[in-house]
Amino acid sequence: MTDILLSIRNLDVEYITPGDPVCAVKNVSFDIARGEIFGLVGESGSGKSTVVQAILRTLPPPAIITGGEILLNGKDILSMSDREVKKFRWQEISIVMQSAMNALNPVIPIRKQISDVLYTHKGYSREKAHQRIKELFDLVDIHYDRMDSYPHELSGGMRQRIVLAIALALMPPLIIMDEPTTALDVIVEREILFKVLELRKELGFTILFITHDLNLLLEFTDRVGVMLKGELVESDEAVRINSGGQHPYTKKLIGALPSATGPRRKDLLPRPEQFKIGEKPLIEIHNLNKKFHLSGFIRPKMLHAVKDVSFNIYPGEIVSLVGESGSGKSTIARLIARLIPPTSGTIILDGIDIFKSEPRSASLNYRRKVQMVFQDPFGSLNSVHTVFHHLARPIIRHRLIPQAELYKYIIDMLETVGLSPGSLFADKFPHEMSGGERQRVAIARALSLQPELIVADEPTSMLDVSIRMHILQILANLRGEKNVAVLFITHDLASARYLADRIIVLKNGSQVEHGNSEELIQSPQHTYTKQLIAAASPGWLKKNLLKTNENRDSK
Amino acid sequence: MSKSINYLLRRLGFYAIAAWAALTLNFFIPRMMPGDPAAIIFARFRGKLKPEAMNALRETFGLTDEPLLGQYFTYLKNLLTGNLGISIAYFPQPVTDIISTALLWTIFLAGISLIISFSIGTLLGTLAAWKRGSKLDSILPPALAFFGAFPYFWLAMVALFVFGFGLGWFPLRHAYGEHVTPGLNFPFIIDAIYHAILPASTMILVSLGGWMLSMRNTMITTLGADYITFAHAKGLPSRMIMLKFAARNAILPNFTGFGMAIGFVLSGALLTEIIFSYPGQGYLLLEAVRAQDFPLMQGLFMTITLAVLGANWLVDIAILFLDPRTRR
Numbered sequence: 021m022t023d024i025l026l027s028i029r030n031l032d033v034e035y036i037t038p039g040d041p042v043c044a045v046k047n048v049s050f051d052i053a054r055g056e057i058f059g060l061v062g063e064s065g066s067g068k069s070t071v072v073q074a075i076l077r078t079l080p081p082p083a084i085i086t087g088g089e090i091l092l093n094g095k096d097i098l099s100m101s102d103r104e105v106k107k108f109r110w111q112e113i114s115i116v117m118q119s120a121m122n123a124l125n126p127v128i129p130i131r132k133q134i135s136d137v138l139y140t141h142k143g144y145s146r147e148k149a150h151q152r153i154k155e156l157f158d159l160v161d162i163h164y165d166r167m168d169s170y171p172h173e174l175s176g177g178m179r180q181r182i183v184l185a186i187a188l189a190l191m192p193p194l195i196i197m198d199e200p201t202t203a204l205d206v207i208v209e210r211e212i213l214f215k216v217l218e219l220r221k222e223l224g225f226t227i228l229f230i231t232h233d234l235n236l237l238l239e240f241t242d243r244v245g246v247m248l249k250g251e252l253v254e255s256d257e258a259v260r261i262n263s264g265g266q267h268p269y270t271k272k273l274i275g276a277l278p279s280a281t282g283p284r285r286k287d288l289l290p291r292p293e294q295f296k297i298g299e300k301p302l303i304e305i306h307n308l309n310k311k312f313h314l315s316g317f318i319r320p321k322m323l324h325a326v327k328d329v330s331f332n333i334y335p336g337e338i339v340s341l342v343g344e345s346g347s348g349k350s351t352i353a354r355l356i357a358r359l360i361p362p363t364s365g366t367i368i369l370d371g372i373d374i375f376k377s378e379p380r381s382a383s384l385n386y387r388r389k390v391q392m393v394f395q396d397p398f399g400s401l402n403s404v405h406t407v408f409h410h411l412a413r414p415i416i417r418h419r420l421i422p423q424a425e426l427y428k429y430i431i432d433m434l435e436t437v438g439l440s441p442g443s444l445f446a447d448k449f450p451h452e453m454s455g456g457e458r459q460r461v462a463i464a465r466a467l468s469l470q471p472e473l474i475v476a477d478e479p480t481s482m483l484d485v486s487i488r489m490h491i492l493q494i495l496a497n498l499r500g501e502k503n504v505a506v507l508f509i510t511h512d513l514a515s516a517r518y519l520a521d522r523i524i525v526l527k528n529g530s531q532v533e534h535g536n537s538e539e540l541i542q543s544p545q546h547t548y549t550k551q552l553i554a555a556a557s558p559g560w561l562k563k564n565l566l567k568t569n570e571n572r573d574s575k
Numbered sequence: 576m577s578k579s580i581n582y583l584l585r586r587l588g589f590y591a592i593a594a595w596a597a598l599t600l601n602f603f604i605p606r607m608m609p610g611d612p613a614a615i616i617f618a619r620f621r622g623k624l625k626p627e628a629m630n631a632l633r634e635t636f637g638l639t640d641e642p643l644l645g646q647y648f649t650y651l652k653n654l655l656t657g658n659l660g661i662s663i664a665y666f667p668q669p670v671t672d673i674i675s676t677a678l679l680w681t682i683f684l685a686g687i688s689l690i691i692s693f694s695i696g697t698l699l700g701t702l703a704a705w706k707r708g709s710k711l712d713s714i715l716p717p718a719l720a721f722f723g724a725f726p727y728f729w730l731a732m733v734a735l736f737v738f739g740f741g742l743g744w745f746p747l748r749h750a751y752g753e754h755v756t757p758g759l760n761f762p763f764i765i766d767a768i769y770h771a772i773l774p775a776s777t778m779i780l781v782s783l784g785g786w787m788l789s790m791r792n793t794m795i796t797t798l799g800a801d802y803i804t805f806a807h808a809k810g811l812p813s814r815m816i817m818l819k820f821a822a823r824n825a826i827l828p829n830f831t832g833f834g835m836a837i838g839f840v841l842s843g844a845l846l847t848e849i850i851f852s853y854p855g856q857g858y859l860l861l862e863a864v865r866a867q868d869f870p871l872m873q874g875l876f877m878t879i880t881l882a883v884l885g886a887n888w889l890v891d892i893a894i895l896f897l898d899p900r901t902r903r
Contacts, residue, residue, distance in 0.1 A: 078807045109810030122801035125820050127827075127898055137809050170899040186809070 696786025719784030834890025
């Protein structure tokens with residue numbers, strides 16, 4: 021590497037706490053050459069975002085850079101004065117942040133959020149700024165009619181393209197992308213990445229790409245650095261990392277996620293053939309509809325969130341609902357858990373039409389048989405109660421276990437979901453546990469009522485990659501040991517394939533395809549399913565980039 | 576933009592319905608009372624009331640020989656033409672005149688105190704949040720909370736005693752002195768401001784802490800938002816980030832509180848006006864209750880209802896401008 025743009029040498033960042041300082045970044049060094057794409061991968065808390073903030077010098081207190089240097093074009097960023105830093109930001113380095121909705125000021129039109137940079141750094145006149153904004157909108161393929169829109173009026177993908185336009189406004193040599201696509205749906209994610217790569221080819225900037233998703237990085241980066249607990253444990257060419265990597269943690273990350281396509285992995289879970297799946301359906305759902313009232317009293321505006329969805333789940337079966345955000349999958353979960361009433365349709369549980377026999381509220385019996393695990397393990401446990409309390413309350417409510425045996429029963433439950441020793445975890449409060457541990461508690465809570473169906477709404481999407489597999493494993497084991505059926509709701513085709521016997525694909529509230537997992541993945545019928553699978557396949561980006569190049573050449 | 580107008584018209588329609596409901600209640604409640612309210616009041620005064628007052632009372636309640644529906648329409652017509660009847664306590668002055676004078680004083684005193692208190696409190700809150708942990712942030716909130724925790728009437732009386740009675744810096748009562756003639760002349764305006772300083776300062780002192788704390792707390796949450804970090808990364812000037820990004824967003828909930836406060840203000844700062852014998856709505860309400868002046872009370876209730884609804888509509892308009900997300 022001859023032409024080095026950014027060089028980080030022995031960077032240390034500490035958080036000053038009342039006790040001992042906590043090391044967030046330890047002795048991290050890496051170089052990024054001009055024009056390359058460098059990927060930094062790590063789980064939450066690995067310090068990757070802290071590195072980004074150190075580069076921009078936006079570290080919030082009590083974080084302090086205690087050592088090392090950061091050189092951009094040979095200039096040391098850390099020794100600059102505050103005034104110099106203000107000037108250098110955005111001129112030299114810009115950033116695309118994780119969630120575009122939150123990166124844009126909600127009360128100011130997007131035009132002004134681009135022009136403020138142009139005014140501040142370049143002193144542009146009104147006309148000149150206007151001209152530049154038009155150019156930028158063109159670059160990211162948004163019609164400049166949209167200039168006066170507010171952030172909430174744009175879709176997630178569009179907002180992220182606007183942020184990209186802001187990042188390009190001053191043409192800085194380095195653009196940092198901090199999880200730029202995490203909040204987006206798969207297909208949109210690929211479109212954005214595709215756009216980024218296209219622009220890079222055109223404009224030639226350097227990218228530092230931060231993500232927790234190693235498989236994604238390997239698709240398009242030149243080199244990859246792997247971070248673990250504040251340290252850079254490995255840094256190498258993407259190709260070499262792809263073929264295995266050196267550090268055990270890298271290996272673990274590569275093996276952490278199942279793939280959506282290609283041959284099934286050897287360590288996959290046992291298949292449904294090996295289980296006894298009941299012949300009579302546990303729950304039958306017929307023509308389920310849900311409309312939400314949006315606004316208007318006389319002429320109401322309705323959102324048809326779920327349209328004529330019908331399917332069955334058999335005892336001991338795992339069925340997966342796959343769809344993007346807004347596809348109605350969470351609404352279906354809530355309908356089945358009877359947290360909200362449907363507009364029309366029937367749900368038959370154990371041969372009983374529940375809306376006919378108990379139209380107003382669900383009986384205790386129904387609540388016991390159908391239990392839910394929520395997406396956010398941080399929000400679903402009340403922070404003022406212990407784990408024991410969370411598990412004991414539903415059991416007492418349903419009078420399931422005599423008081424004397426309650427404690428032992430709960431300890432057993434905790435150990436079933438891998439929280440061992442159970443007696444230690446029973447006394448913990450939610451904030452004393454990691455996200456993965458909390459999600460296990462949530463599963464234990466659902467399980468403690470001996471339900472027949474567990475509705476799991478994106479149970480792994482907020483967890484780190486290496487923990488996701490464990491949670492999936494627990495869900496898979498449940499049906500083996502307790503013959504519990506699971507309705508697994510996810511946006512991730514790969515985990516659906518990994519866990520479920522059958523997959524139902526949803527789009528805009530309708531069922532577009534339904535079939536056995538493997539058949540559906542191998543030979544999708546519907547265009548939308550095909551799109552989803554294509555977007556989740558490795559090599560998608562490269563293939564498409566080549567394609568557009570050919571088109572350009574032929575023109 | 577047409578969507579916004581549509582929205583405002585819909586809100587206006589809603590408030591019109593609310594106002595109509597309140598006015599209708601105001602009409603029917605006296606009729607649901609056992610007996611004739613006018614006669615009850617007349618009896619209570621044991622002949623001290625002139626027969627003309629009795630007739631005025633009857634007329635106010637619309638207790639004529641007309642059928643009920645007819646009475647209702649007469650009542651509505653009277654309201655629309657601003658005829659609220661004749662006051663008993665201030666006989667024979669029309670209620671409309673009495674209330675409009677009191678309303679002006681209330682808007683002057685309580686309205687200005689509210690605006691000053693809101694502006695200073697919000698500004699202090701912004702600065703405290705921006706320089707979190709600074710001297711300003713660590714001294715002012717507890718100090719203001721301390722003043723806010725006093726019973727208001729006690730604080731006002733102490734202020735009146737010390738600055739009005741003891742030091743003699745400020746007048747003890749009324750909205751203006753006897754030596755000036757009311758009207759748009761310079762000595763009168765100066766005198767009115769002079770009389771308002773003490774009551775206004777006590778009101779500001781008590782309410783400042785609330786505005787400051789709520790602004791500070793909302794803004795600290797806002798400062799953690801991604802768009803603030805993003806603005807810093809963009810290298811924008813600090814003042815711009817503080818005002819256009821952080822305060823601009825944090826002020827929205829505070830502003831809703833401001834709208835609600837306007838409603839309360841127009842119903843009169845009761846305690847202030849009583850302690851300082853200030854001729855506003857609150858003082859008038861107290862007088863009306865004391866004198867069992869039903870026409871005046873009815874008129875006051877109606878003004879308060881309309882004022883609260885009107886203030887809320889104004890806030891709806893303002894929020895529409897401040898928060899684009901409501902323009903749907």
